[in-house]
Amino acid sequence: MRASLRKRTAVPEAGVVAGPARVDPRTKGLTKRLRPGDIAVIDHLDLDRVSAEALVACQPAAVLNAARSTSGRYPNLGPEILVGAGIPLVDDLGADVMSLTEGHRLRVVDGSVFEGETLVAEGVTQTAETVAAAMEEARAGLSVQLESFAANTMDYLRRERDLLLDGVGVPDIRTEIDGRQVLIVVRGYHYKEDLVTLRPYIREYRPVLIGVDGGADAILDAGWRPDMIVGDMDSVSDRALTCGAEVIVHAYRDGRAPGLARVEQLDVPHVVFPATGTSEDVAMLLADDKGAELIVAVGTHATLVEFLDKGRSGMASTFLTRLRVGSKLVDAKGVSRLYRNRISNVQLTLLVLAGLLALGVALASTAAGQTMIGLIGARVDDMTSWVRGLFDGL
Secondary structure (H helix, E strand, C coil), X not given: CCHXXXXXXXXXXXXXXXXXXXXXXXXXXXXXXXXXXXXXXXXXXXXXXXXXXXXXXXXXXXXXXXXXXXXXXXCCCHHHHHHHCCCCEEECCCHHHXXXXXXXXXXXXXXXXXXXXXXXXXXXXXXXXXXXXXXXHHHCCHHHHHHHHHHHHHXXXXXXXXXXXXXXXXCCCCCCCXXXXXXXXXXXXXXXXXXXXXXXXXXXXXXXXXXXXXXXXXHHHCXXXXXXXXECCCCCCHXXXXXXXEEEEEECCCCCCCCHHHHHHCCCCEEEEECXXXXXXXXXXXHHHCXXXXXXXXXXXXXXXXXXXXXXXXXXXXHHHHHHHHHHEEECCCHHHHCCCCCCHHHHHHHHHHHHHHHHHHHHCCHHHHHHHHHHHHHHHHHHHHHHHHHHHC
């Protein structure tokens, strides 16, 4: 029996973290209502980077994970991000911690979780040292994941061969894509910064804007309206779904679509797209099949660790989708870091002053410039005399 039935009456107060509980097994669902000072209670095996960054942005007092934040399958970056941000992370607390009541005040003491004086669960507090050791161990097991990747790639190719090669099953849509450029936004790494950097591109080329689930909210927050929303509708807001964009509900191959009921409840016109891959894969395949001239992707997954963060089932579809789209695809992820401004304000001021000085020297070297400088000087003298006379009169 877990420690939920035991009591402790004397609890040391040093190092105590306290706050109201916010409980949700789905991390991206929790971050929608998580506030600074709350204690996040999740059930997230192999905490990925995107989820960790979303948690850090919410500034919780602590993160309690019913599962292991690092299982050893691969070197996931989530725990390192949380610990590096100074947010206490308690791991492997077990299923009992998910039965905590939303909003009840918790105390976390050295890996022990208390609700009132009741000890609910005990776990492992992660530190920089334990995270580094777990990462080193996980790197040693990457070969197993690569073998799984190869197996899943062949399995996905067999199941979705007609879709990948011939576009069989792609639904008809009303959004005009043929011959246009398409910008696909996924809530991934650096997606907000990259959207800001891409503003000149969006203004000039007016691409079709496709938001993948919560990516639609990112487009709205940046000041635009998405032309299309693709996904299983688990992390997109009602505001985005009702903004007038065409909605494509991603369904499983057997026709089940968990997000369909929500869309129907909002009475939003929609199209169902059954496919085995992930929603970002569906968006790329749809844009390619409908004749997109260029596909610009923001926040999508591209590296081995990012594929693994999606889970083995999602790795193969993304890999093969990128092969299918080919040279049309331009990955804009990280473009904000590539073009980050490295000139300080002081340097910029000195540069402007140097330019003005050079302009003054150039004017002084010509007859017309000397005449203009003389006129400006006379005008300044007149203004000075006028101001001095005004003060003398007072």
